[in-house]
Amino acid sequence: MVEHVVIGCGIIGLYTVFGLLEKGIDPKTIAIIAEHHPGDLSINYASPVAGAYFSASADLKLLKYSNYTYQNLVKLETLLGPKCGLGHCTSTEILDDLEVESDPYLNAIGENIDDFEILSPEEIEIISKGSRCAIRYKAWIFNSPVLLEKLCKYYKSIGVAFQRTRLESIHDAFDSDTKVVFNCTGNGSRLLGGVEDEKVFPTRGQVVVIKGPHIDQCISRWNDEATYIIKRPDSASDEVILGGYYQPYQPKKDTADTYGFETESILKRTTEMFPDLLKKNPFGDKIEDLQILRVIAGARPCRECGVRIEKELIAPNKLVIHNYGASGNGYMCGLGMAHEAVSLLD
């Protein structure tokens, strides 16, 4: 009997199922309903497009979620076993908009992250001339398509039901046995009947996936551009993600189209930021020697005023718990978001 329905098969829906299982909910009472499932590619399905990595420099408002996720991902790793798409590596972030000396933010983010250090001006000068602030730490890294697949495979094996449907209204997720519906529809929450949250908006990103056996770390630079290199764990073809873009809703770009000029910019920016990308490339030391596997675009599910984790009785006996709006942080904050969403059942 399905009593717990999760709408959405992105990372937020899948982390939410993990939260339910941790709470002791019988998997045979859980169903996932979603239009897109792992293996699908769509501008309306952000999760498989993400790099992804744990960025220590995320919004302070999300700190409780990122801290929880950082500390508890190991439970997921233990549950799923080796090669589940989760790993660790060193991550260096160049934060052009921060001043090392004056920013209390840096202390707050460093508290719960392993091997966290603020780089000295001499070290910063070597990696990024002219920058004022950089941090380094041990990051979680995610092979997003692999992790999504593994989670679904595990859930199916223990009896969670999966249904492929596009719902017009959240009311359609209920039947007579349903106790609660978790709304984990990301950008879909803007259009889903009964939710229609106008604060939700997509933020487009384009990434270039290369074969990079020589890359064993993440490095990123944040200013008015988002430039990053993310090593993907458990990748048979040594995938490395080069990014990127952060383009809040643009009517003409709300598609999965990719653009050659954006690919050129990504390759230029990432190779300038990290010259070893070319110098140590086993396929040659010119930009055109990089082995591009594919170029993809996705839309981060953003929301003015941040994530929505909230309980709502939409009709008598129709309890909804919303969990969406993870923006560019679903992998690194989502376990904490799911924990809070599931705690609203109490």
Ligand SMILES: Cc1cc2nc3c(=O)[nH]c(=O)nc-3n(C[C@H](O)[C@H](O)[C@H](O)COP(=O)(O)OP(=O)(O)OC[C@H]3O[C@@H](n4cnc5c(N)ncnc54)[C@H](O)[C@@H]3O)c2cc1C
């Ligand atoms: C280029 C890029 C890079 C990123 N890098 C990172 C990173 O490094 N680290 C990080 O933490 N995050 C990163 N992200 C963000 C991350 O991908 C998102 O925060 C996350 O995927 C959001 O997950 P979600 O489950 O909320 O949404 P989605 O993955 O979009 O899933 C939504 C689900 O809801 C379903 N759905 C929607 N509407 C309906 C409906 N009406 N009926 C039925 N089903 C419906 C969809 O089919 C889908 O299954 C990145 C994103 C992009 C695009």
